[in-house]
Amino acid sequence: MAKKQFKAESKRLLDLMVNSIYTHKEIFLRELISNASDAEDKLAYKSLTDDTVEVKRKDLKITIVPDKQMRTLTISDNGIGMSKEDLESNLGTIARSGSGQFKAGLAEDDKAADKIDVIGQFGVGFYSAFMVADQVTVISRAWGSEEAWMWQSDGADGYTVTQCEKDAPGTDIIMHIKASGEDENYDQYLETYKLQEIIKKYSDYIRYPIVMEVEDYRRKDKPADAPEDYKPEWETVKEWKTLNSMVPLWQRQKSKVKPEEYNAFYKEKFGDWQDPLAVIHTSAEGAVTYKAMLYIPAQTPYDFYTREYQKGLQLYSSGVLIMDKCADLLPDHFRFVRGVVDSADFSLNISREVLQHTRQLKVIATALEKKIKSELLKMQKEDREKYEKFWAAFGAQLKYGVVAEYGAHKEMLQDLLLFWSSKEGKNTTLAAYQDRMPEDQPYYYYACGESVDKIAKLPQVERILDKGYEILYCTEDVDDFVMKALGEVNGKQFKSVSDEDALPQTEEEKKAAEEKAEAGKDVLEAVKEALGDQVKNVRVSSILKSGACCLSADGPVSLEMEKYMSKLEGSDHPKADRVLELNPDAAPFAAIKKAVDAGDKDTVAKYAKLLYGQSLLMAGLPLEDPAEYAQMVCSLMV
Numbered sequence: 162m163a164k165k166q167f168k169a170e171s172k173r174l175l176d177l178m179v180n181s182i183y184t185h186k187e188i189f190l191r192e193l194i195s196n197a198s199d200a201e202d203k204l205a206y207k208s209l210t211d212d213t214v215e216v217k218r219k220d221l222k223i224t225i226v227p228d229k230q231m232r233t234l235t236i237s238d239n240g241i242g243m244s245k246e247d248l249e250s251n252l253g254t255i256a257r258s259g260s261g262q263f264k265a266g267l268a269e270d271d272k273a274a275d276k277i278d279v280i281g282q283f284g285v286g287f288y289s290a291f292m293v294a295d296q297v298t299v300i301s302r303a304w305g306s307e308e309a310w311m312w313q314s315d316g317a318d319g320y321t322v323t324q325c326e327k328d329a330p331g332t333d334i335i336m337h338i339k340a341s342g343e344d345e346n347y348d349q350y351l352e353t354y355k356l357q358e359i360i361k362k363y364s365d366y367i368r369y370p371i372v373m374e375v376e377d378y379r380r381k382d383k384p385a386d387a388p389e390d391y392k393p394e395w396e397t398v399k400e401w402k403t404l405n406s407m408v409p410l411w412q413r414q415k416s417k418v419k420p421e422e423y424n425a426f427y428k429e430k431f432g433d434w435q436d437p438l439a440v441i442h443t444s445a446e447g448a449v450t451y452k453a454m455l456y457i458p459a460q461t462p463y464d465f466y467t468r469e470y471q472k473g474l475q476l477y478s479s480g481v482l483i484m485d486k487c488a489d490l491l492p493d494h495f496r497f498v499r500g501v502v503d504s505a506d507f508s509l510n511i512s513r514e515v516l517q518h519t520r521q522l523k524v525i526a527t528a529l530e531k532k533i534k535s536e537l538l539k540m541q542k543e544d545r546e547k548y549e550k551f552w553a554a555f556g557a558q559l560k561y562g563v564v565a566e567y568g569a570h571k572e573m574l575q576d577l578l579l580f581w582s583s584k585e586g587k588n589t590t591l592a593a594y595q596d597r598m599p600e601d602q603p604y605y606y607y608a609c610g611e612s613v614d615k616i617a618k619l620p621q622v623e624r625i626l627d628k629g630y631e632i633l634y635c636t637e638d639v640d641d642f643v644m645k646a647l648g649e650v651n652g653k654q655f656k657s658v659s660d661e662d663a664l665p666q667t668e669e670e671k672k673a674a675e676e677k678a679e680a681g682k683d684v685l686e687a688v689k690e691a692l693g694d695q696v697k698n699v700r701v702s703s704i705l706k707s708g709a710c711c712l713s714a715d716g717p718v719s720l721e722m723e724k725y726m727s728k729l730e731g732s733d734h735p736k737a738d739r740v741l742e743l744n745p746d747a748a749p750f751a752a753i754k755k756a757v758d759a760g761d762k763d764t765v766a767k768y769a770k771l772l773y774g775q776s777l778l779m780a781g782l783p784l785e786d787p788a789e790y791a792q793m794v795c796s797l798m799v
């Protein structure tokens with residue numbers, strides 16, 4: 162059976178193209194400039210491969226001319242140009258890419274091909290002109306030909322091609338800009354400031370100069386014979402200006418870029434007024450070829466810990482901006498990193514606004530994550546002061562990273578963490594803590610609280626310190642979760658000093674504790690009865706040394722977790738099972754015992770509430786009835 166060809170309703174197809182592919186109308190300029198750059202590239206390639214073509218790369222340029230009176234915007238190049246046939250086949254057939262064919266025709270070992278970077282591939286970009294123009298005229302003269310041709314279309318009723326005059330080879334794209342309406346301001350595409358802005362945004366790294374005549378308001382030179390009361394005069398001058406930077410910093414050799422250049426680029430591009438803490442300039446060749454320039458900022462952006470903050474790296478393909486914040490390139494724990502990634506290998510979708518396949522992205526993201534980690538580790542080892550600055554700005558983010566996804570990233574992050582060390586009186590890494598551990602120390606110890614000072618005074622801290630063991634003082638809400646998520650590092654587990662089994666007990670110690678618990682049973686029961694449901698249990702403490710009491714929790718929810726969750730939105734948060742721990746060797750225990758033995762229930766209740774209140778305060782939790790507590794304390798004084 163004979164195969165039939167698909168037919169396309171070209172008018173509808175064009176309409177679809179113009180109205181459905183792109184999200185932003187301003188993209189038309191990026192597309193036409195990319196085409197002009199491709200045309201220059203093809204001519205540059207020709208000059209490298211054909212001795213008869215004498216074109217100097219430095220003479221190649223792209224010119225932008227807005228004309229408000231005529232309502233036209235003209236984009237001209239002095240590149241390869243198009244013959245009548247080229248115009249008909251390239252601009253008359255939607256989705257036919259002369260540039261794509263050109264690229265496909267280059268041999269792999271073609272040395273001259275390395276010097277060019279053709280962008281076009283889909284054969285649709287040109288038609289984006291109809292998003293902003295109601296008529297497009299293309300005047301083109303192919304290189305080496307004397308003839309020039311004019312292609313013209315209003316986008317709806319096909320196109321015409323007629324012969325015309327053109328002085329030199331190259332192409333002029335003349336767009337007649339649509340009239341502005343209520344919904345859309347087309348006039349802006351005739352304003353030089355807007356055109357400059359769009360070019361800077363999307364086409365800053367096009368490798369040929371993009372020039373436009375712009376107005377500048379300047380102070381006139383002071384005349385030599387100016388009178389004493391001379392007032393400065395201003396004038397408006399028109400001058401041709403190159404709008405794009407051309408060579409992106411990240412394409413330059415690392416050794417040739419000065420630190421000031423890196424810093425200036427960062428500040429301008431990412432709107433920070435402080436120099437970054439570190440720059441990572443890296444490239445890779447192989448499965449995916451890319452160049453990246455990443456920065457670690459010195460300060461926390463004001464919205465960093467809010468939902469408004471968007472993570473991501475700028476993504477370029479062959480010097481053209483594709484995405485401003487590509488989130489897939491950064492894991493959440495490194496969301497503070499700013500920077501750019503450039504690769505010609507991305508599978509772009511037809512609008513060049515998103516990427517089609519994420520495989521290349523994944524490869525790059527994984528490599529960058531490792532790079533960022535090793536850069537931070539290097540900073541931690543070689544410039545601790547700087548690292549402390551980094552930690553103050555973004556340490557919490559790394560901790561959230563440890564907790565996220567059930568601890569899936571803990572191995573990536575654990576070496577980067579810092580905690581306050583009871584021994585050092587400053588921040589320590591886990592590795593340094595482990596190096597200092599006495600041989601018999603069974604765990605990494607940590608204690609949570611509001612501040613280092615307050616934690617140091619917690620009664621449950623005492624016996625661990627007395628053993629000569631170091632404690633990590635944790636002052637952030639998330640810390641308890643971090644320790645639970647870390648679980649075990651280098652064969653040692655994390656233990657809260659408030660855990661009953663924080664210090665392993667010998668059989669004798671266990672027996673002695675059981676005996677004490679048995680001996681104090683009537684006190685424990687009386688205190689529990691007095692406190693009722695406020696506590697789940699009252700027990701003889703094995704975590705106190707000289708302190709009289711403290712609060713701890715049984716079960717999976719710790720007091721710190723309860724505090725953390727109570728700050729989250731919503732009302733139904735899990736509560737810790739509170740346990741009041743009493744020290745049978747401390748004087749208050751004996752005082753309660755006396756009251757119990759005397760059958761003085763009121764005094765027992767008062768003492769129980771006092772000890773419970775103290776324990777709540779030390780744990781950083783609110784008293785349930787502060788007035789009653791104050792009264793009870795006062796009553797002790799009279």
Ligand SMILES: Nc1ncnc2c1ncn2[C@@H]1O[C@H](COP(=O)(O)OP(=O)(O)OP(=O)(O)O)[C@@H](O)[C@H]1O
Binds near residue numbers: 261281284286288
């Ligand atoms: N200024 C120009 N000079 C020479 N040829 C051009 C010019 N503009 C467009 N062309 C030709 O027209 C073809 C179609 O252009 P169009 O912008 O529609 O697609 P493309 O650039 O090939 O691909 P993409 O859709 O990926 O941008 C190009 O491939 C190129 O051959």
